[in-house]
Amino acid sequence: MADEKTGRPVPKPSIYVDTKPFWEGAKAGKLMLQYCKDTGRFQHYPRPVSIFTGSRNLEWREVSGKGTIYACTVIRVPGPGLEGRLPLSVATVELDEGVRILGNILNRDPNTVAIGQRVEVAWDRISDDVQYPAFDVV
């Protein structure tokens, strides 16, 4: 079910575990991640249990969206859903809360993105009513 404007596939939420808080947060411009209440640590992508303890004592919490680029690449070859997006800047961002997330770096020449740069969450509109977390270099 590709969006007509961008041709990007819109993911179907909660096919793996319940991810509704992530998607509803994104709609409201809030980055919501899974939090282990026993250890006080975040984990991403979402899991059926805490990867630290194995318990299901999890909740969703908003994170600052601020972090540092841990790794980065530029995708230069076509693939499904990449039409019109190349060259595409992709980074592993280490959020200040101590968890990593994959995201695109927006509004910047991909060739100038580098490890160690500070970033903050930005919102990538993938269809009329769905947005996805990405990052801006700050």
Added chain:
Amino acid sequence: MSGKKRDIVIAGYSETAIDFKSGRSAFDLGGEALAKLLAATGIPKDAIDGLSVTAPLSECPNPFFAVYMTEALGITPTWLNYGGTGGCSATGGVARAASAIRDGYCEVAVVLSADAPSTAWRANYGAYRSEFQDPPGVQGPPATFGLLMSRYNHQFGIKPEALGKIAITQREHALHNDNAYTKFKTPITMADYEKSRVIADPLRLLDCVMFCDGANAFLVTTEKKARELGITKMVYPTAYAEVTNFNGSDPLADITETGFSKIAPIVYGQSGLAPKDIRMFQPYDDFTIAVMMKFEDFGFCKRGQGSEFTLDTDLSHKGTLPLNTGGGQISAGQPGLASGGLNLAEAVRQMFGEGEGRQVPDPRNALVTGIGVIPYARNWGTSAAMILEA
């Protein structure tokens, strides 16, 4: 060394040629590998009472592929294993067969890997990927390896000419390999490497494997039974270790630290060998950086010194550390998830003295590795290593 296990042997191997879009199925390729294994070892089909089958991309929707394979091949095993660790399924299959034989579940096992993803890609990884990996465009291994390389480069530095040397050396070896995909049987130069297209910075086309079709098979039994069957060529898998989801519970783990750092000391300990004793290295080579990182993890050089070691070492089949002497997957073609068997088959071939134009002198042992599955924002899912000795 006391306690070294030398009861089980790999008593035969076979491989199909690697082809792209062959139009054939994993069943047909697997059948060819079995027929060749029977011809090479001279054993009757009915001697086989154990079977390990690798889960192939091309037949993934069928959860009973391994059982269907027994019917396709006319084999009635009392031990059946279905290997789901991708490129670790071949070495892992040999290790599991050895354990099964020691426990008496079977006596003569075949470890069979066959796949045809360039003809029929039917895999769907599902899980979290559509929600959390596809939207930022991280669809396949190249993007993840681009990220991994960027981090390695940041921490240690990569000399591109070192990765180029790995690609060129393996291509030179593929020229001597009758089973290598025909379109790869042209030499490449450093200029070719440097000009090759960037896929996901800094990863280049000539750093990468290409999915093809193919199959391989191994005969695993006790030394005693092999001799009873009239087999004279055999090698001893004296060490094996694997780890899956290494550092998986640490969201901030250093992604340049791999599972091989954990298992390398284990296989050296089991075999009593040290890096200086290794006669040839047949590492799983989905990407050149994985080969370079394994030089470090297996102690051929210090961590972070992979580029210098690569440039300073003769990696040719006549060299000090012969590397992927059949061309590896990068230059022979990656037969889908039968991939790990390609590096293993080359090790056994060399130790049987059947390397022909690429024969390693004094092939008294080999170190083989496997890599399986590319996870979210890390390095790889399963790491496996096996040492074979004469």
